[in-house]
Amino acid sequence: xxxxxxxxxxxxxxxxxxxxxxxxxxxxxxxxxxxxxxxxxxxxxxxxxxxxxxxxxxxxxxxxxxxxxxxxxxxxxxxxxxxxxxxxxxxxxxxxxxxxxxxxxxxxxxxxxxxxxxxxxxxxxxxxxxxxxxxxxxxxxxxxxxxxxxxxxxxxxxxxxxxxxxxxxxxxxxxxxxxxxxxxxxxxxxxxxxxxxxxxxxxxxxxxxxxxxxxxxxxxxxxxxxxxxxxxxxxxxxxxxxxxxxxxxxxxxxxxxxxxxxxxxxxxxxxxxxxxxxxxxxxxxxxxxxxxxxxxxxxxxxxxxxxxxxxxxxxxxxxxxxxxxxxxxxxxxxxxxxxxxxxxxxxxxxxxxxxxxxxxxxxxxxxxxxxxxxxxxxxxxxxx
Ligand SMILES: Cc1cc2nc3c(=O)[nH]c(=O)nc-3n(C[C@H](O)[C@H](O)[C@H](O)COP(=O)(O)OP(=O)(O)OC[C@H]3O[C@@H](n4cnc5c(N)ncnc54)[C@H](O)[C@@H]3O)c2cc1C
Numbered sequence: 001x002x003x004x005x006x007x008x009x010x011x012x013x014x015x016x017x018x019x020x021x022x023x024x025x026x027x028x029x030x031x032x033x034x035x036x037x038x039x040x041x042x043x044x045x046x047x048x049x050x051x052x053x054x055x056x057x058x059x060x061x062x063x064x065x066x067x068x069x070x071x072x073x074x075x076x077x078x079x080x081x082x083x084x085x086x087x088x089x090x091x092x093x094x095x096x097x098x099x100x101x102x103x104x105x106x107x108x109x110x111x112x113x114x115x116x117x118x119x120x121x122x123x124x125x126x127x128x129x130x131x132x133x134x135x136x137x138x139x140x141x142x143x144x145x146x147x148x149x150x151x152x153x154x155x156x157x158x159x160x161x162x163x164x165x166x167x168x169x170x171x172x173x174x175x176x177x178x179x180x181x182x183x184x185x186x187x188x189x190x191x192x193x194x195x196x197x198x199x200x201x202x203x204x205x206x207x208x209x210x211x212x213x214x215x216x217x218x219x220x221x222x223x224x225x226x227x228x229x230x231x232x233x234x235x236x237x238x239x240x241x242x243x244x245x246x247x248x249x250x251x252x253x254x255x256x257x258x259x260x261x262x263x264x265x266x267x268x269x270x271x272x273x274x275x276x277x278x279x280x281x282x283x284x285x286x287x288x289x290x291x292x293x294x295x296x297x298x299x300x301x302x303x304x305x306x307x308x309x310x311x312x313x314x315x316x317x318x319x320x321x322x323x324x325x326x327x328x329x330x331x332x333x334x335x336x337x338x339x340x341x342x343x344x345x346x347x348x349x350x351x352x353x354x355x356x357x358x359x360x361x362x363x364x365x366x367x368x369x370x371x372x373x374x375x376x377x378x379x380x381x382x383x384x
Pocket of ligand 1: 030031133187
């Protein structure tokens with residue numbers, strides 16, 4: 001029996017795993033994906049000062065340096081209307097520039113797959129790929145996790161880090177199901193070739209009627225293999241070509257109506273093509289040049305608050321307990337901060353005290369992040 005089972009090898013679960021590894025706490029990770037690269041992870045993640053602190057705390061120093069070096073190099077953002085006319089007044093108060101674009105504690109733009117590879121490094125013996133948790137049962141001082149393949153794992157503490165659709169949260173706290181907020185998020189990545197050079201200088205944030213488009217160049221310092229050889233020679237990173245990441249975030253009715261979880265492919269691409277129609281030719285060309293298979297879409301769901309529960313041997317972090325709209329850009333950062341806080345508490349004392357301290361800390365951080373995200377979401381969904 002491990003002391004800790006982490007369910008979900010996503011951003012938060014793996015950061016916790018690295019933190020526990022550093023602290024010498026026994027653990028294993030159960031992950032539904034059959035392997036580290038079987039599924040597109042999404043594209044770029046902006047990691048803010050809080051997320052960077054969490055990564056610095058949990059990763060060994062060489063991997064943290066590799067993470068920093070692997071992030072894209074980018075300039076300051078511009079805020080524009082659909083015809084690329086400047087709209088400096090629409091710059092969100094909470095917008096954070098990239099590090100290297102004049103803000104000392106600026107964000108780092110990470111490629112999501114590269115970050116997951118860095119976070120998985122050194123944990124091969126601990127991660128059980130292809131183990132989809134289905135339900136849990138309390139068992140004396142511990143918890144049993146039952147998986148879809150019939151496997152059972154028992155631990156003194158189980159951490160649900162299994163994201164937005166967490167089956168453990170559904171069983172444990174059915175009232176905490178994140179609600180659809182009437183918004184969609186459509187995103188993809190386009191090759192650099194042929195993109196308007198003005199879009200390669202830094203992020204472009206376009207405020208249209210009922211939706212926002214963010215386009216951000218992801219240009220890396222050197223091939224990932226070279227960066228790994230320089231900073232953490234044992235770490236194997238797959239190739240990551242430069243690209244432009246873009247994301248449309250808007251009212252459902254402005255992006256083609258409701259979108260089911262199963263909807264993909266042509267239907268999502270048609271929504272993007274329709275949204276591109278009113279945009280400046282540089283923007284519509286960017287969307288049109290996107291590799292079709294990279295275009296994804298989802299209905300945005302968000303937790304209303306973090307419910308109270310009696311502290312025990314099951315806890316949760318990240319989207320599993322406080323899913324947020326991507327409008328705030330803090331979902332992953334809050335998951336990372338949760339992971340670092342839980343790792344520190346577990347390194348420090350017995351499970352019961354550690355979980356109680358962690359949950360108090362997580363609740364206050366998550367409530368703040370949910371409030372900021374709600375405000376940011378309203379601003380971005382405003383009609384012109
Ligand atoms: C397009 C887009 C852009 C975003 N950009 C940003 C950004 O710039 N900055 C930011 O802070 N946030 C951003 N977010 C939000 C961010 O992606 C999430 O908040 C973050 O990934 C949450 O991390 P997590 O570890 O809680 O969950 P996840 O990263 O979703 O990981 C959950 C893991 O659990 C696994 N899993 C699921 N079910 C099971 C099961 N039953 N058993 C075992 N394993 C399971 C999944 O396969 C996955 O690996 C963005 C989101 C989207 C969609």
